[in-house]
Amino acid sequence: xxxxxxxSRYLVKRTGEKVFLECVQDMDHENMxxxxxxxxxxxxxxxxxxxxxxxxxxxxxxxxSVSREKKERFSxxxxxxxxNQTSMYLCASSREKGSIYGxxxxxxTRLTVV
Amino acid sequence: xxEVTQIPAALSVPEGENLVLNCSFTDSAIYNLQWFRQxxxxxxTSLLLIQSSQREQTSGRLNASLDKSSGRSTLYIAASxxxxxxxxxxxxxxxxxxxxxxxxxxxxxMVKP
Numbered sequence: 566x567x568x569x570x571x572x573s574r575y576l577v578k579r580t581g582e583k584v585f586l587e588c589v590q591d592m593d594h595e596n597m598x599x600x601x602x603x604x605x606x607x608x609x610x611x612x613x614x615x616x617x618x619x620x621x622x623x624x625x626x627x628x629x630s631v632s633r634e635k636k637e638r639f640s641x642x643x644x645x646x647x648x649n650q651t652s653m654y655l656c657a658s659s660r661e662k663g664s665i666y667g668x669x670x671x672x673x674t675r676l677t678v679v
Numbered sequence: 680x681x682e683v684t685q686i687p688a689a690l691s692v693p694e695g696e697n698l699v700l701n702c703s704f705t706d707s708a709i710y711n712l713q714w715f716r717q718x719x720x721x722x723x724t725s726l727l728l729i730q731s732s733q734r735e736q737t738s739g740r741l742n743a744s745l746d747k748s749s750g751r752s753t754l755y756i757a758a759s760x761x762x763x764x765x766x767x768x769x770x771x772x773x774x775x776x777x778x779x780x781x782x783x784x785x786x787x788x789m790v791k792p
Binding site: 665 | 710711713715720721722723724725728730731768770772779780782784785
């Protein structure tokens with residue numbers, strides 16, 4: 566089974582801190598994605614990547630950046646955390662662009678910024 | 680722009696009932712449709728994936744159907760159990776959305792003992 570592993574289940578950070586959320590997949594998937602999920606707003610795409618060192622903005626990239634130095638790892642970076650970035654963050658991967666094989670999600674990171 | 684709608688938004692049923700969750704989408708040019716389950720505070724677990732050329736998929740007590748021409752999918756849960764209580768999300772991966780997933784708003788299911 567494909568596994569997408571998010572390094573932390575729960576994180577509490579202070580306003581202004583630089584925060585790294587890590588995601589690793591173990592099935593050589595080309596594509597990786599970061600979403601955030603908020604009550605009433607559903608899942609919103611932050612950034613995605615189709616290949617190593619490539620990144621594309623999703624629907625809500627402001628305040629975030631990403632890094633993909635290796636195929637299996639996709640990091641989400643909050644340059645200066647703010648309270649409105651308190652959310653559930655979900656990482657996903659898929660086999661290739663336009664894949665018929667679907668997405669696999671990680672177990673999520675609940676981030677609280679105080 | 681692809682739009683995905685799930686009805687009902689919430690559902691409460693007694694244990695043992697068979698139930699149907701509905702998902703509709705506006706653009707039939709899709710690669711696939713996935714049904715996910717999400718427990719409170721957890722990530723998404725893929726339940727069933729139907730490729731665009733398929734009509735249905737089954738896994739245990741779950742059966743999902745796809746009618747691309749009418750833009751509809753249903754998730755059928757047989758003999759529901761309290762452990763089925765969760766939010767169920769439908770998502771389509773479509774050509775006109777840059778191959779991205781478009782999610783429905785979800786159906787929150789509660790199965791009462």
